[in-house]
Amino acid sequence: MAEPMRIRALEKDGVVDLRVQIRHDMESGSRRNESGEVVPAWYITRFAVEVDGREVFSARLGPGVSRNPLLHIRFREGRKGQALTARWEDSRGDRREDRGVIE
Amino acid sequence: MQFWTLSRSCEGLRSALGAAGSPSRRISRRQALALLGGLIGLARGLPVRAAAATQAPPAFAAETLDSALQRIGATGATPSTAVQLQLPDVAEDGSAVQMSLSTTLAARRALILVRKNRIPLVAEFEFPPGTLPFIATRIKMAEDSEVLALVEAEGRWYSARREVKVTQGGCGG
Known part of the structure; x- marks a missing residue:
């Protein structure tokens, strides 16, 4: 079971500074383990953030994004106390959704 | 070791x-x-x-930068100082290279590519209205390479390039 994302959203002067850290190995499919076997590709393909049902950011990721991806974005029109939802989907079809609050 | x-x-x-x-x-x-x-x-x-x-979108399957650019439709991207791509000149650890991309253009979409990675296209970002055209994240780099940022604004593509030396390769993508 995938671990929760770490979400930190800070509003200042009308701009929300959002950092999300996803817990995911982001295996590229070109790495070998200690016994020399290829570790199959397994990585996040989609990521999105919603505030009040409105999408404020989305991304398609490839295996070139680092392990435990950290995404830092900025958007307007967020208020302190407002909830936001971050979600991802990976190349195996696993999904995860977590909520954060704008501070 | x-x-x-x-x-x-x-x-x-x-x-x-x-x-x-x-x-x-x-x-x-x-x-x-x-x-x-x-x-x-x-x-x-x-x-x-x-x-x-x-x-997966076809550009993520491309194995060369040129092929990825063709699939994206951005072969004619205009180099622009309005696209700011920040990366270290030398990355100690190619498995996690800090990067950020921002632009003063009215951009709704941006992409990051690493020329020498097995899969050059690293990520594609969408900025809906109200979201600033800014992204910071960490990327894998297999070896010394050019990193390319593409930004789409008002139907046209703009680009910025940086060369990054990698001390320790990161099996990049």
């Missing part, structure tokens, strides 16, 4: 794949079949959108 072993195993794998026929060829065939299926579906007037949505 352990890092060195990992790095060597990446190299070994890359040549092994080259000799044995790369898995991406198989993916290409699968995608070709899916496309064929889609065309048949279209011909029959069946909905194909659901099937298409589960596939």
